Amino acid sequence: MDVEQFRKAGYAAIDKICDYYINLNSKRVVSNVQPGYLAPLLPSAPPEKGEDFDAIAADYDRVIMPGLTHWQHPSFFAYYPTAASFEGILGDLYANYASNPGFNWSCSPASTELEVIVMDWAAQLLGLSSAFHNSVGLGGGVLQTTASESALVATVAARERFRAANPDSAIEDLIIYVTTETHSLGLKAGRVLGLQVRTLPVRTEDQFALRGSVLQEALEEDKAAGRHPFILMATVGSTSSGAIDNLPEINAILQDHPEIWLHVDAAWAGIALCCPEYRELLHLDAINSGADSFCTNFTSTLWVRDRKSLTSALDITPPFLRTAHGDAGTVIDYRNWHLALGRRFRSLKVWFVLRGFGVQGFQKHIRQAIELNQHFNTLLADSDILELVTPPSLALTVFRVVPSKHSDVDVAALNTLNAEFHSRLTARTDLVLTQTVLNGIFCVRLAVGAQRTTETHIRSAFDAINEEARAALAVWNLPARA
């Protein structure tokens, strides 16, 4: 493909993206292809000779598009919002074209320096204290690939800090603390690192938040048994239900255990800190005073209080990666702040999005999603067959269907009912919601956050939910009547 062929294909791609967003509302949300749909539509081997891009682009429409679930669709309420923006698409496009891995400062100075700056911008957007700012030079921020990698990196740094202070402790005795509501990234970090994980219980009446007393009890038990908890993965806004661990209580207890690293995973909720009115709810003060690391999925941002904790755990510098500035310590070499060597120029995306939206644009997006969720809750409040399982958290609601009089129905029967309900919802292609289980209760989640969602979509979603709830109840009642 020569430059002019690329120009033509590039313009066509931009037009395709415009058409996609213009028509998004009229598309089904969920793909209805069956497993294995694609293989019969494509050759089983790559072509011998290069093909014309028009043919490739046409195949994208013909075979890929039918297999996409549209995460940007206004009626996408599953998992968590991903909110792709035009600014973000442009940021990635700009990052790709000069394509230069920024593992060292010297590889492409702009890549590192922009990241150093926009991570401080993002820290300010969220209200993180200067302890986490790159410009101060003790802590700092870095883009990881995912929240899972952030948790893994924090765990490695915590483990090495602990082992440096306690060289005689056996790896087998180290324990990662999570709760039953911590994202699977906690258990996965344990699996990857081959470390024990202790899952602390949370209670429905605490809205699934970890309480200090539970932590205290576990610590006493483990320490008495010679085990070494070395990191607590606390959550501010769990994926499952939006639970917010009680960080003030946790901080108070961890004061007596300075060897324990506090990682705050706010992958989903952290970005809401851009709105001052949510900072108390999300324990910003406690994050600023107590967290060793903080992560949110605004492009997988991770901040740490002590950058040396990362570099002393992760720095491996072979001769072919040495540079004059790196040796002199005058620059950040970000490869020593994460797992891999290679990295993309993702700070461009952060820069474009922060500038394109401004602080007010972020606040508007967050407030709009939360208001839409409140609207859903207003509709829910009038229903006699839908009930909240826990109070709504920001833009997330967890609910279930119940018979209109259900004081005598047991949890197992209700779970059967709700599995039927969710299975009916899943069969629809005009909206998508995912399920979860909270302390044994099967429930359904509505996560608002796509950029184009309006009250009309919420109303339609409620109607669809109501319809499937009634249908599930009808089927579920049948055997009882027989």
Added chain:
Amino acid sequence: MDVEQFRKAGYAAIDKICDYYINLNSKRVVSNVQPGYLAPLLPSAPPEKGEDFDAIAADYDRVIMPGLTHWQHPSFFAYYPTAASFEGILGDLYANYASNPGFNWSCSPASTELEVIVMDWAAQLLGLSSAFHNSVGLGGGVLQTTASESALVATVAARERFRAANPDSAIEDLIIYVTTETHSLGLKAGRVLGLQVRTLPVRTEDQFALRGSVLQEALEEDKAAGRHPFILMATVGSTSSGAIDNLPEINAILQDHPEIWLHVDAAWAGIALCCPEYRELLHLDAINSGADSFCTNFTSTLWVRDRKSLTSALDITPPFLRTAHGDAGTVIDYRNWHLALGRRFRSLKVWFVLRGFGVQGFQKHIRQAIELNQHFNTLLADSDILELVTPPSLALTVFRVVPSKHSDVDVAALNTLNAEFHSRLTARTDLVLTQTVLNGIFCVRLAVGAQRTTETHIRSAFDAINEEARAALAVWNLPARA
């Protein structure tokens, strides 16, 4: 930014990319900014209100472009080639616009199914046996984020396979085997996982390849001492010098140690397997008969012989990630094949590039880079002050400057000379080469592989190298004469 603003900004970005590649040859290769250049050019906080994209794009040209080193430049000979292609840029653009994380099959079926198919295409391109093909169902291929992640994933799978078979072995006794020439990803995997690493020696006369006898000796020693080597990271084409470990000898020895996982890191050289004439040199038969995992940096591709070794090490499925097809085992859920949960739709890029170039396009690119390197070696052979440190490997040459008669000069003095030589090269902005150290010898690397490099660039590079070599010799001779 609305759709029409995006269309305008998108077209402009495509034009900018076209201009970039049209003018690339006339740019300096290396950025000459100083550490900290960027902060004074940007505000210290994000803007309150969103900005117009024209201003952002203008700032990209004004403040970012001067800080870029141009990895796609025809005179970029440092590190390793990254060879961005127009097809690849389009692939990433298409992947971004519908932006859907493909962690489960259900998230967006096309994302998983295309990856399953193009990994088999890529396996065929490289000649990997059907044991590694997804369509066969035992092994399979997956896109990782980097070769470092591939090595980490392989190590975790190997460790869990070993521990399942040897539940009483202590983590402290496990050992990762690498060589002194293994990429830093080997040592880093050890650091991340908190495991011992043993670095096996290689010899200059073996062209820095690991030999079977060295492996055998280490195994006997470690096993006698109760230690457990559980993975060997072998290299086919080291970053430093293009060394190719002796896989036939390694396979012969590992036959008696089936508990040891053989990971073949061919991050740099693996793609050359697309040319049948290099398959013997790169030990394709031994890879096909003995490797448990194989990685090359054609978009960070990883293949494994036993997919269950990945999923049993990495599968964590919380309720909110369960799906009907996943539970039934009828689909691949790629999140269980790597470290993170989230993943991008990168198989589109692989698909676009494989189709745009075809098998013959890949072969042409590889052959051209190797021919250019041979041309460099022809020039080098005529020089009386430049010598090879090891024979050239594919498109990589490792050399150093020497006085024309140097039989009596010791290594330390020559290293001083070559550090001066490299430092002079580094001060230039019209080309870039990086250094390495091979068994104590400081040397300079020329890595060919940018898409637009021609014989003219090689000739100019040789002239620049020759000039700086003479200048370094002149300075170095001075104190000796005094």
